[in-house]
Amino acid sequence: MNILQTALAFVVCLGSLVVFHELGHYLVARWCNVKVLRFSVGMGKVVWSRRFGKDQTEWAISALPLGGYVKMLDAREGELTGVSEADLQREFTRQNVWKRIAIVAAGPIANFLVAIVLYAGLFMHGVEEPASKISVHADSQAWQAGLRSGDTVTEVNGQPVRVWSELRWQMVQAAIDKQALRLAVERSGQGHLNLSLPAAALQGLNIEGDVPAQLGVDVARPAPVVLQVLPGSPAERAGLRAGDLMTAVDGVAVDDSPSFIDKIRPGAGKTLLLAIQRNGQPLTVSVVPEAAQAKTSKGTVTVGKIGAEIANRPDMINVPSSPPVALGKAVARVWDTCTMTLKMIGKMLSGEVSLKNVTGPITIADYAGKTAQMGMEYYLSFVAFISISLGVMNLLPIPVLDGGHLLYYSLEVLTGRSLPERVGEIAQRLGMGLLLTLMLLAVFNDVARLL
Template sequence: MIVLHDILAFLVTLGILVTIHEFGHYIVARWCGVKVLRFSLGMGKVVYSRRFGKDQTEWAISILPLGGYVKMLDAREMGAENIAASELPREFCQQSVWKRIAIVSAGPIANFLLAIFLYTILFVHGVPEPVAKLRVIPDTSIAYQAGLRYGDLITTVNGEQVQGWTEFRWKMMQAGVAGANSVLEVQRFDDAIQGGTKHISISVPLKQFNAKDVDSDILNYLGLNLARSREVVLKRFLPESPALRAGLQEGDRILEVGQKPLLDVIDFIQVVNANPAKPLKLLVQRKQEKFEIEVTPASQDANGKTVGVLGVELQAALPEMVMVQANPLQAFVKSVEKTWDTSIFSLKMIGKMLTGNASLKHITGPLTIADYAGQTSRSGLITYLGFIAVISISLGVMNLLPIPVLDGGHLLYYSLEVLIGKPLQDRYVEMGQRIGVFLLLMMMAIAFFNDIVRLIPYFGRLMS
């Protein structure tokens, strides 16, 4: 059922993105007076079609769902001799170079507009985000050496306000890829001063960050993690588990281990895992009563390492949340900025991959997109719409790359035509098409390889 759900979510995502992209080409072609013969959702053999309008444009669904196209009246495909003289003014190649540029660029622009529209809706509605508050920071980490501490609340990055954890991570990733240091404004609790909090400016060095490490997350590179709820609450027990035998009950709160206060659920799990077959003294709160219990974690093998386990499920360690929201005008401006920033970041990453400064593992294909589509759709409509916006931006950026057979390749031809005052010779165009097909096949091969490597654990879970 999960696989079917993921496939359906992927097809819905792809259908929306391809329809919007191709409709951009279609509507601008119509505005420019070009006759549109077919609008196809999907590639290959047409399985269903209907004709509408004065031009009897064929609206079709084709057998291969990966893509789509708008077929216009084009002498390069049909031959000028096969086009009626009355129709020639509406033929694509008869249009000015500026009209052809507008028609070709309309597809990627439509994807960017879709992202702006979706982000505007999300920001007006409100997006729940974890607060940008820091968890335990290892004293050997870059972040700790820079001066960040447990419980710090990030308020700005390089002078730009941060409303949530995702926005904080995004701004840090942008700075890391650019190789620039980040200046963070943090709010820190201090009971020694009036009001209990103070504001501190901290410079975090990022110049040594290698963009190849983006896969591992720049915040992990710095030693930063999201703060979680400090409550450690026991839920369901396994039969004959060490926790049950020790007398612990559902709903018990663990306050301390060995007279050391716990920071959160992760802290408790780490302590238990580090002490297989060793007795631990717990301070427990049960309703209004507090008392101590001694429990000995059982030993269990995990990836070749012996760890301690108590055989009890813990209540999810949820972070403190904030609703990121804006009025319509602010939401629109923020959406434009986010779409622009994401596009520029994507281009920078592509540039770094071409120069060998970033890993080719960042290239993903339909399998990974289908996996993410399924995950985000299960998380709710807000998360799913955000995912569609991100993929729409990626589709727009990819299609603008100056690779023949993509929209960007055609724009390259037309830009050269503007510069030299005449269209490129057919042999140069044909040579470019061959190069473009080769490059696309190479990218697809890398994408599928990365997909398979990335999703091996996913398929393993399905088979287990």
């Protein structure tokens, strides 16, 4: 069932985005009075088609479900014998360069517009997310800068933040740009504080990894309070009750639920002393965690469990926005994602970031399935991100991509004449070779991640 859900989520995500991309080309081509011969959803052999409209454009579904294309009347794709003079005037290469630029650019622009619409809808609806309340590891960069567990970050480098995803985004941006982090925080009992991490603290970070964690920052977790005790469990035999607050394990203080769980997991079969607070009164109980099997990134391991449900959910907030605010936030999110993607590409080309970050269809499918399981809001946010990635990728100045054609037409604007046909053919072959190389690299990285 998970495989089917992943496959469906992937096909819906990529298929719909390709359709919108091609619709951008189609609609602008029609607006520029260029004759469109076929609009295909999918690639390869046509398995179903119907003709509609004054031009009898063929609307087709092709065998390969990923991809699609718009075929226009184009002298580069075959002889035009038998074509009427009226239709010849609507042939693509006979249009002025600005019309050709508009038609080619319309595909990536459509992807950006889809992302803006999706993000705006999500911002208007509001998505429940962890608040920007943090926990801070002792002796970390964040700790040395004055941040403490329980602080709520309200602003990063002049940008307001209310949820964890916004805080993490701003930290990643600062790490990429290697700039200082200026933080405004709210601290219980002390009110508003202004703190900062110098640029030097961010320069050595691995931007391919978890940037906040490298700085010593994580989502704040609640205190380790028992929510439920399972019948017949070690917790019940030890006398634990719902509402008990764990304060220490074997004399080591625990401030939140993850630190308590981390103390219990390696204790299978061992007697552990738990310091607790019950109705304001301190108590000490002993518990022997049972051995259980757990799957981790390193395989199956033995861990200790006491059979008690511990509060572990962070503070969650839902922040819906008005339509104008949501639209502004959506445009800003798309712009920031585009610039961050281009910066990452630049760092990969310069060797600052590993080429392992190039991902392909297997990774996209994996994340599509995971976000679909998490809920519609997370899935739509993922679709918006992929739509931006498709738009940016297609604008890269690689022959055979939209960006390559835009490069040709930009040179035509500057020189006043079109690119020689022979040069165009060589560029197309080089571009196809480069694109195939990138696809092979992406698939290799995908398979390596799975293994």
